[in-house]
Amino acid sequence: MRFVPVFGKGEPNPYAEHFTGQTYLAPLNAYSESLKVPAANVTFEPCARTDWHKHTGGQILFVTDGEGRHQIRGGEIEILHPGDVVAVEPNVEHWHGAAPDSWFSQVAVTPNAPDNKAVWLEPVTDKEYK
Amino acid sequence: MRFVPVFGKGEPNPYAEHFTGQTYLAPLNAYSESLKVPAANVTFEPCARTDWHKHTGGQILFVTDGEGRHQIRGGEIEILHPGDVVAVEPNVEHWHGAAPDSWFSQVAVTPNAPDNKAVWLEPVTDKEYK
Numbered sequence: 001m002r003f004v005p006v007f008g009k010g011e012p013n014p015y016a017e018h019f020t021g022q023t024y025l026a027p028l029n030a031y032s033e034s035l036k037v038p039a040a041n042v043t044f045e046p047c048a049r050t051d052w053h054k055h056t057g058g059q060i061l062f063v064t065d066g067e068g069r070h071q072i073r074g075g076e077i078e079i080l081h082p083g084d085v086v087a088v089e090p091n092v093e094h095w096h097g098a099a100p101d102s103w104f105s106q107v108a109v110t111p112n113a114p115d116n117k118a119v120w121l122e123p124v125t126d127k128e129y130k
Numbered sequence: 131m132r133f134v135p136v137f138g139k140g141e142p143n144p145y146a147e148h149f150t151g152q153t154y155l156a157p158l159n160a161y162s163e164s165l166k167v168p169a170a171n172v173t174f175e176p177c178a179r180t181d182w183h184k185h186t187g188g189q190i191l192f193v194t195d196g197e198g199r200h201q202i203r204g205g206e207i208e209i210l211h212p213g214d215v216v217a218v219e220p221n222v223e224h225w226h227g228a229a230p231d232s233w234f235s236q237v238a239v240t241p242n243a244p245d246n247k248a249v250w251l252e253p254v255t256d257k258e259y260k
Binding site for chain 1: 136137138158159160162164165166167169187188190192194212213215217219220237239241242
């Protein structure tokens with residue numbers, strides 16, 4: 001399927017080992033010592049999603065295309081549409097990805113770089129994803 | 131004209147005194163002590179633009195809708211389209227706004243909050259804007 005997200009599809013995700021399904025990564029602004037907020041666009045094919053993970057410095061998602069899912073550990077699955085913004089505090093476990101029947105694209109802004117590390121946990125099972 | 135930016139049009143800009151023409155502001159994620167990166171969507175009617183200004187902690191613009199303009203003091207005017215990202219280092223004087231014949235919308239991410247102050251300078255003249 002041809003899917004053209006606003007901020008570009010980029011290349012197959014080099015961190016694919018921490019994802020289920022096909023995802024793509026398009027780096028946007030690079031890390032700058034003064035700004036400390038690099039960003040990248042992540043695109044998910046239908047059903048694709050991250051593993052459970054947390055960011056030691058938090059993460060902000062700006063949804064631009066398609067329909068997505070987001071869940072904080074212990075909470076309900078949220079449905080995401082373009083225009084939604086998700087601010088996740090440091091060390092909060094979550095996952096995000098596409099809806100079962102839609103591609104999905106979101107700009108991920110990484111605050112508190114370069115000390116903000118992603119800590120990858122277990123995959124999101126099909127049962128958890130539904 | 132009906133213009134529906136991805137991240138919402140919001141309300142007439144409360145900082146209108148520092149802008150030429152009609153602009154709108156839609157707050158997105160609020161300031162968080164741990165993330166330090168609040169964001170807002172700014173929408174400009176055709177010809178509308180900021181005054182010259184700088185941010186003591188820098189600014190990152192994510193262009194989502196329409197066609198815009200950006201200029202750093204002493205540089206050429208850049209034409210902006212959806213998918214463009216502009217990272218402006220601290221204390222760099224610039225202005226941004228819409229094209230003469232297009233609405234424009236951009237998410238403005240403010241790193242280094244709450245110590246990142248906007249320092250407003252003179253308006254962008256019609257001659258500078260062209």
